Amino acid sequence: MTKRRRAPRSSPDELRERANALKLYGLVANWDEYAEQPWLPRLLEHEEEERQVRSLARRVRNAKLGRFKELASFDWSWPRRIDRELLEEVFTLGFLEEAANVILVGPNGVGKTTLVKNLAHKALLRGYTAR
Known part of the structure; x- marks a missing residue:
């Protein structure tokens, strides 16, 4: 199930722009024939949603994250010294916009x-790629 991110744009110019963005060149070439069809906005919305779903599935598959424990079940009391506030800030993904690096350091078995993997998954959900 996908969430609708925004209300679909529906003026003829906006619909044509969306069709161009989707690279539906046959539709755009015959625009006068289809521009006023009542089903056109919904068709474009379905196509956009389906492409978003396939894009996410492809990014997740290519990331090869495998199975991992969700962050909600992470034991913040172990390790004893962990900067939870800093990690929560990292999970806002602001470092991606700043093109900064994040390095996690610690002994084996503390949850790095x-x-x-949770950080990569969150980035994938926001449209980024991960390796």
Whole structure:
């Protein structure tokens, strides 16, 4: 199930722009024939949603994250020294906009991989790619 991110644009110029963005060149070439069809806005919306779903599935598959424990079940009391506020800030993904790096350091078994996989998954959901 997908969430609708925004109300669909429906003026003829906006519909044509959406069709162009979707690379529906046959539709655009015959625009005068289809521009006033009542089903056109919904068709474009369905196509946009389906492409978003397929894009997410492809990004998740290509990331090869495998199975991982959700962050909601992460034990914040172990390790004893962990900067939860800083990690929560990292999970806002602001560092991606700043093109900054994030490095997690600690001994084996404290959850670094779990945190990184959750971070990658969140980035995938926001439209980024991950390797």
